[in-house]
Amino acid sequence: MSNQSKPVYLKLRDQIAAAIIDGRYPEGEMLPSVRALAAEQGANPLTVAKAYQQFQNDGLVEVQRGVGMYVADGAARVLRNRERDAFLSEEWPEIRERMDRLGIAPAELLTDA
Amino acid sequence: MSNQSKPVYLKLRDQIAAAIIDGRYPEGEMLPSVRALAAEQGANPLTVAKAYQQFQNDGLVEVQRGVGMYVADGAARVLRNRERDAFLSEEWPEIRERMDRLGIAPAELLTDA
DNA sequence: CGCGCTGTATTATGGCACTGAAGCACTATT
DNA sequence: AATAGTGCTTCAGTGCCATAATACAGCGCG
Numbered sequence: 001m002s003n004q005s006k007p008v009y010l011k012l013r014d015q016i017a018a019a020i021i022d023g024r025y026p027e028g029e030m031l032p033s034v035r036a037l038a039a040e041q042g043a044n045p046l047t048v049a050k051a052y053q054q055f056q057n058d059g060l061v062e063v064q065r066g067v068g069m070y071v072a073d074g075a076a077r078v079l080r081n082r083e084r085d086a087f088l089s090e091e092w093p094e095i096r097e098r099m100d101r102l103g104i105a106p107a108e109l110l111t112d113a
Numbered sequence: 114m115s116n117q118s119k120p121v122y123l124k125l126r127d128q129i130a131a132a133i134i135d136g137r138y139p140e141g142e143m144l145p146s147v148r149a150l151a152a153e154q155g156a157n158p159l160t161v162a163k164a165y166q167q168f169q170n171d172g173l174v175e176v177q178r179g180v181g182m183y184v185a186d187g188a189a190r191v192l193r194n195r196e197r198d199a200f201l202s203e204e205w206p207e208i209r210e211r212m213d214r215l216g217i218a219p220a221e222l223l224t225d226a
Numbered sequence: 227c228g229c230g231c232t233g234t235a236t237t238a239t240g241g242c243a244c245t246g247a248a249g250c251a252c253t254a255t256t
Numbered sequence: 257a258a259t260a261g262t263g264c265t266t267c268a269g270t271g272c273c274a275t276a277a278t279a280c281a282g283c284g285c286g
Contacts, residue, residue, distance in 0.1 A: 007273060021214055033232060044275050049233075066232050066282035084215040095208060101134055102197040106223035109205060120244060146262060157246055162263070179253030179262050 008043055012051035020060070020071055021080045030068045031061060121156055125164035133173070133184060134193045143181045144174060 019025045031037075034052065038045040052069060055061045060075040099106070132138045144150075147165065151158040165182060168174040173188040212219055 009273080018214060034234095035232085045233095046276090047274065050274095052233090063233070064283080065234085067284080068232055080215055083211075084217060087211065087215060087217070091208075095204075098196075098200065101131060102193055102200060104197060104200065109209075109219065109223070122244080147264090148262085159247090159264095160245065163244090165263090176263070177253080178251080178264080181262060 009047050009050040012037075012041065012043065012048060013054055016051060016055070017079055017083070021076050021083075023076060025071050027071045027073055027075055030070050033068060122160050122163040125150075125154065125156065125161060126167055129164060129168070130192055130196065134189050134196075136189065138184055140184045140186055140188055143183050146181060 016025070016031075025031055031052070032040070034045045034048045037043075038048045041048070052061065055075075056063055056069075058078075060072050060079060061069045062072050063069050129138070129144075138144055144165070145153070147158045147161045150156075151161045154161070165174065168188075169176055169182075171191075173185050173192060174182045175185050176182050209219070
C-alpha cells in the first residue's frame with residue numbers, strides 16, 4: 001500500500017525515518033551522502049536531497065556543509081512519537097472503520113506474532 | 114490518510130464501494146447518475162465517470178446506455194470479499210509492521226467495540 | 227595549495243496523472 | 257417528432273514528479 005505508486009522522495013523519506021527509529025542510522029552518526037544513497041537506490045541525487053530536506057527543516061538531522069549530515073540527538077524519539085500520534089489520530093480510525101465494514105474480527109489479526 | 118491528498122476519483126470509488134457494501138446502494142437499484150453525483154460532491158462529471166469505470170470493468174455494475182447504471186447481483190458480496198482479502202494480505206502486514214516500529218500494542222486498540 | 231569529498235542552487239526537459247469543457251450517442255417519455 | 261435524461265468520447269490544460277547537466281560553496285587531508 002505504501003510502496004506502490006507513491007512519489008520516490010516520499011518513499012525514501014519513510015524509509016529513512018524507519019531506519020532512524022530502528023537505530024539503523026544511530027544518533028550522532030553520519031547519514032549516507034546524497035550521492036551515495038542515490039546510487040544505492042538507483043535514484044537521482046536531487047530526489048534524495050528532497051527526501052533529506054524535510055528532516056533538516058525539523059531539526060532531526062544536522063548539516064555540516066562540506067562534511068555530511070548527522071542524525072540529531074533525540075531524533076529517534078521525536079520521530080517515533082510524532083508518527084505514533086499521527087497514526088493513532090488519523091490512520092487508525094479509518095482502518096478500524098474499514099475492518100468493521102469488511103467484517104474482520106480483531107481476534108484473527110493477533111494470531112501471528 | 115485516505116481523505117487528504119488522494120485523487121478525487123479514487124476517493125469517490127472507495128466511497129461508492131462502501132455504499133454498495135453497506136447496502137445504501139442496494140443491488141438491482143439504479144446508481145446516482147454521473148451528473149447528479151458530480152453535482153452533489155462538487156466534482157466534475159468526468160471524474161465521477163472515471164470512478165464508476167472500474168466497477169463496470171469488473172461487472173459489478175451494469176450499464177444501460179441512455180438509462181443509467183445498476184448495481185449487479187452479488188456485487189456487495191464480491192466487493193466485500195475482495196476488499197477483505199486485499200486488506201488482510203496487503204495492508205494489514207504493513208500496518209502491523211508500523212505498529213511494531215512505533216511501539217503500539219495491537220491488543221489495546223482492538224479491545225473497544 | 228590541490229584534490230576529493232560533502233551539500234546546494236539553477237535551469238531545462240520529459241512524462242504522467244488529474245481535472246476540466248464541449249459535444250456525441252443512446253433511451254425513455256411525452 | 258420533440259425533449260430531457262442517461263453514459264461516453266475527444267481535445268485540451270494544468271501541475272507534480274523525476275531526471276539531467278552544470279555550476280557553486282564548504283570542509284578535510286596530503
